Amino acid sequence: MNLLATLRERFRTALTALTDDEATVGELAEMVLPSQDAKFGDYQANCAMPLGKRLGKPPREIAQALIEQLDVAEFCEPPEIAGPGFINLRLRDEWLAAALAAAATDAERGGVAPVDAPRTYVLDYSSPNVAKPMHVGHIRSTVIGDALDKVLAFLGHRVISDNHIGDWGTQFGMIIYGYKHFVDQEAIKKSPVAELGRLYRYVNRLVDYHATKNTTIPALQEKIAKAQTAIDERRHATMPFDAKEAKKEEKKLRQAEGALADLHNELLGLRAKLAEVEGDAALAEAAAAHADVGKAVLAETAALHAGDATNRELWERFLPACLAEMQATYDRLNVTFDHALGESFYEDKLAGVVEDLKQKGLATESDGAQCVFLDGFDAPFIVQKQDGAFLYATTDLATIAYRMETWQPDAILYVVDHRQSFHFDQLFATARKWGYDDVELQHISFGTVLGEDGRPYKTRTGSAVGLAGLLDEAVERAYAIAEKSDVLTTDEERRTVAKRIGIGAIKYADLSHNRTSDYKFSYDKMLAMTGNTAAYMQYSYARVRGIFGKGDVDVAALRSGGARIELAEPAERALAVALVQFSEALHRVAADYRPNYLTDYLFDVASKYASFFENCPVLKAPNDEVRTSRLLLCDLTARTIARGLELLGIEVVDRM
RNA sequence: GCGCCCGUAGCUUAGCUGGAUAGAGCAGCGGACUUCUAAUCCGCAGGUCGGAGGUUCGAAUCCUCCCGGGCGUACCA
Structure with a gap:
C-alpha cells in the first residue's frame, strides 16, 4: 500500500x-x-x-x-x-511488522498496489538516427525513458513505448550519395553497417568541408567584423556620468571583447578543420571533385522522398542493416520498445497535416513557407519550407495525430534533451490549437553529459563519443572489480558480473542525477563500491544472498512460513520503515518523471541495510524467532533492491 | 536584444508542494576484521545554499534586482 x-x-x-x-x-x-x-x-x-x-x-x-x-x-x-x-x-511497530509480513508473501508486487485510475502513456524516447552510430547523447534519453516506462507500467498504467527513429532525413541522402560515388563493394559485402557508417562519415565530412568554406567561415567573418565595429563604437562612445551606468558599459565592453575572442577561436578551429582536409591529398581531391556535394545530398534525399526507384531501393536495402546495428546496442542495454515508428512511417501523412492546418486557418504563408504563428512566441512554427519540403515540426504533428487516433493516450511524454524545449513549446502550443487540447503533452527534458573538464563529453578530436565503445569500457573496467572478487570462481561468471556491473554503472550514474541538470561522466565515480552507485546496490544485494547461501535458507519456505517480524533494534526498525516506503518512492518517480527519486530511495534502503547488517546478526541471532524475523527483513531488502533496480533497467548478481 | 535553465562543503552532487539543526559520496582525520562478503561499516571535521532586498510564523526552495555561466532563438533534428 x-x-x-x-x-x-x-x-x-x-x-x-x-x-x-x-x-x-x-x-x-x-x-x-x-x-x-x-x-x-x-x-x-x-x-x-x-x-x-x-x-x-x-x-x-x-x-x-x-x-x-x-x-x-x-x-x-x-x-x-x-x-x-x-x-x-x-x-506503530505492530503495523509496520504486519505490513512487511504482507509484502513478504506478495511475490508479484512486493506490497505495491496498482493505481486506482490507470492512465495511458505514450513514451517517446531514445530516437536515434539510423546511419549515424548511437553516441553518448543517446544514453540519457534511452535510459531515463526505459526507467519511466518500467516504473509507470509497474504502477499499473498502460504504457506504449515508441522509438521515433530518424530514418528519413538528410543522413540517408548522404549514405545514398556515398554509395553511388564512394562505395567499397568488398567492404559492404563483408560488413555492410561499417561500410555505410564510413560512407556517412566521409560524405558528411565533404559536405561539412564545403559548408565551412563557403558559408560558415564567411558568415563568421562577417560576425567578427560586426563585433569589432560594435566594440570600436563602444570604445569611442562617451562614458556615462552615472557610475553605475559606466560600470555597466564597461562590463558590456568586456563581454563583447570576450565574445569576439571566442569568435576568433572558432574561426581558427574551422580553418584547422579545412587544413586537415586539404592536407590529405585523396580527401582534398574528392572535395574538389564534389564541390556541390551539399546540394547533391539534398537532391538525393528529395529524390528518396519523391519516390525515386533507385533511392527507394537503396533505402530499403540499407535500413535493415542500420536497424540491426541499433538493435545490438539495445540488446546490450536490455531496452525494448513496443513500436519503432520512425519518421518514414509518417511520410505520406505530412501533406495532409499542412493542408489541414491551412484549412483551419492555423497555417499561413510567410516568406514562401507555411507557418503557424503562435501567441507568445517570437518565431513562427514552420511546417513547410519554401521549397515545399516538410520538417520535423510537420512529422511531430503527424505523430501526435497518429498516436491520439491509435492509442487515445492521456499523456504523451518526450524524453529529449533540454535544448529542444523551444521546439516542444511550439509543438505543444500548435497541437493544442489544432484540437489536441485534452492530452498531457510533456517534454521530459534532461541536461548534457559532460566530460571531466565540464564541457560536453567529446573525444579528443571533438567528435561524439560512441555509445558502444562507452559500454565496452565500462564493462572492461567492471571486469577489474570482478577479478578482485574472492567469491567468483569461473571466468564466465566474472564476465557476466562485469557486464551487469558495467552496464548498470552507466545507467545508474545517469538515473541517479536529477535529470534536468548536467552531470559529469566519470568511470571512477560510477564504478565506485561506496556511495550511491549501481555497484554498491548490487553488492548490497549480493551480501543478502550470501547470508541465504551460508545459512542454507529455503527462501520460499521463509516467505510462506507466516513468521512474525520483530522490530526490537533501532536498525531493524529504521530498515522496516524504509522498506514500507517503496511504493511512495515509485509514486514520486511517476509524479515528476524523475527516476533519481528511486535511486535515492534505494540508496537509503541499502544504507539502512548496511547499518542493520553491522548491528543485527542474522544467522547467529539470539533465537530462532529473531533469526527468522531478520531473514524476512533480509529477503524483503533484497527483493526491494532487485525490483527497484529492475525498474531502472539494471540487473543484480547473486555473488560478486 | 528576447526566452529558458543553472550557481549548494576542496571535488562530484541530493534536497518533494516553502517546514524543525541543508543531506550524501569522494578527498582529509580517527576508529572497527578469530564474528553472515572489511569491495564494508562507525565517528570527526568541512556550508553566510553566487550576492542584495522582499513575501512568510518559517525560504536553498516563491518574487524583484545584481553578479557569474550554459542553452535556445524563421525554413537542421
Missing part, C-alpha cells in the same frame, strides 16, 4: 471538520510528508500553521483539534504536537 497517500486521505477527512473549503483541504492534506529526521517520527503534518493563520487561531490549538478528528490509530502511535504546530506521526 501507499502509506503516505493513506495518511493524507485521513488528514483530508479530519481537515474537512475544521474547514469546508475543499481546495484548502486538498492543499493542506498534501502537507503530510515523510519526516526528515527520525526524532520527529516517521511522518509529519505541517498543515496546522497555515490553517491557523487562515482561521486566525493559534496553530497548536488547530493541531490539537486536528488530532482529535484524526483517525490514524491503526497505523500510528498517538500523534504528537511539536514546535509551532507540527504534528509528528510515529508508525
Whole structure:
C-alpha cells in the first residue's frame, strides 16, 4: 500500500471538520510528508500553521483539534504536537511488522498496489538516427525513458513505448550519395553497417568541408567584423556620468571583447578543420571533385522522398542493416520498445497535416513557407519550407495525430534533451490549437553529459563519443572489480558480473542525477563500491544472498512460513520503515518523471541495510524467532533492491 | 536584444508542494576484521545554499534586482 497517500486521505477527512473549503483541504492534506529526521517520527503534518493563520487561531490549538478528528490509530502511535504546530506521526511497530509480513508473501508486487485510475502513456524516447552510430547523447534519453516506462507500467498504467527513429532525413541522402560515388563493394559485402557508417562519415565530412568554406567561415567573418565595429563604437562612445551606468558599459565592453575572442577561436578551429582536409591529398581531391556535394545530398534525399526507384531501393536495402546495428546496442542495454515508428512511417501523412492546418486557418504563408504563428512566441512554427519540403515540426504533428487516433493516450511524454524545449513549446502550443487540447503533452527534458573538464563529453578530436565503445569500457573496467572478487570462481561468471556491473554503472550514474541538470561522466565515480552507485546496490544485494547461501535458507519456505517480524533494534526498525516506503518512492518517480527519486530511495534502503547488517546478526541471532524475523527483513531488502533496480533497467548478481 | 535553465562543503552532487539543526559520496582525520562478503561499516571535521532586498510564523526552495555561466532563438533534428 501507499502509506503516505493513506495518511493524507485521513488528514483530508479530519481537515474537512475544521474547514469546508475543499481546495484548502486538498492543499493542506498534501502537507503530510515523510519526516526528515527520525526524532520527529516517521511522518509529519505541517498543515496546522497555515490553517491557523487562515482561521486566525493559534496553530497548536488547530493541531490539537486536528488530532482529535484524526483517525490514524491503526497505523500510528498517538500523534504528537511539536514546535509551532507540527504534528509528528510515529508508525506503530505492530503495523509496520504486519505490513512487511504482507509484502513478504506478495511475490508479484512486493506490497505495491496498482493505481486506482490507470492512465495511458505514450513514451517517446531514445530516437536515434539510423546511419549515424548511437553516441553518448543517446544514453540519457534511452535510459531515463526505459526507467519511466518500467516504473509507470509497474504502477499499473498502460504504457506504449515508441522509438521515433530518424530514418528519413538528410543522413540517408548522404549514405545514398556515398554509395553511388564512394562505395567499397568488398567492404559492404563483408560488413555492410561499417561500410555505410564510413560512407556517412566521409560524405558528411565533404559536405561539412564545403559548408565551412563557403558559408560558415564567411558568415563568421562577417560576425567578427560586426563585433569589432560594435566594440570600436563602444570604445569611442562617451562614458556615462552615472557610475553605475559606466560600470555597466564597461562590463558590456568586456563581454563583447570576450565574445569576439571566442569568435576568433572558432574561426581558427574551422580553418584547422579545412587544413586537415586539404592536407590529405585523396580527401582534398574528392572535395574538389564534389564541390556541390551539399546540394547533391539534398537532391538525393528529395529524390528518396519523391519516390525515386533507385533511392527507394537503396533505402530499403540499407535500413535493415542500420536497424540491426541499433538493435545490438539495445540488446546490450536490455531496452525494448513496443513500436519503432520512425519518421518514414509518417511520410505520406505530412501533406495532409499542412493542408489541414491551412484549412483551419492555423497555417499561413510567410516568406514562401507555411507557418503557424503562435501567441507568445517570437518565431513562427514552420511546417513547410519554401521549397515545399516538410520538417520535423510537420512529422511531430503527424505523430501526435497518429498516436491520439491509435492509442487515445492521456499523456504523451518526450524524453529529449533540454535544448529542444523551444521546439516542444511550439509543438505543444500548435497541437493544442489544432484540437489536441485534452492530452498531457510533456517534454521530459534532461541536461548534457559532460566530460571531466565540464564541457560536453567529446573525444579528443571533438567528435561524439560512441555509445558502444562507452559500454565496452565500462564493462572492461567492471571486469577489474570482478577479478578482485574472492567469491567468483569461473571466468564466465566474472564476465557476466562485469557486464551487469558495467552496464548498470552507466545507467545508474545517469538515473541517479536529477535529470534536468548536467552531470559529469566519470568511470571512477560510477564504478565506485561506496556511495550511491549501481555497484554498491548490487553488492548490497549480493551480501543478502550470501547470508541465504551460508545459512542454507529455503527462501520460499521463509516467505510462506507466516513468521512474525520483530522490530526490537533501532536498525531493524529504521530498515522496516524504509522498506514500507517503496511504493511512495515509485509514486514520486511517476509524479515528476524523475527516476533519481528511486535511486535515492534505494540508496537509503541499502544504507539502512548496511547499518542493520553491522548491528543485527542474522544467522547467529539470539533465537530462532529473531533469526527468522531478520531473514524476512533480509529477503524483503533484497527483493526491494532487485525490483527497484529492475525498474531502472539494471540487473543484480547473486555473488560478486 | 528576447526566452529558458543553472550557481549548494576542496571535488562530484541530493534536497518533494516553502517546514524543525541543508543531506550524501569522494578527498582529509580517527576508529572497527578469530564474528553472515572489511569491495564494508562507525565517528570527526568541512556550508553566510553566487550576492542584495522582499513575501512568510518559517525560504536553498516563491518574487524583484545584481553578479557569474550554459542553452535556445524563421525554413537542421
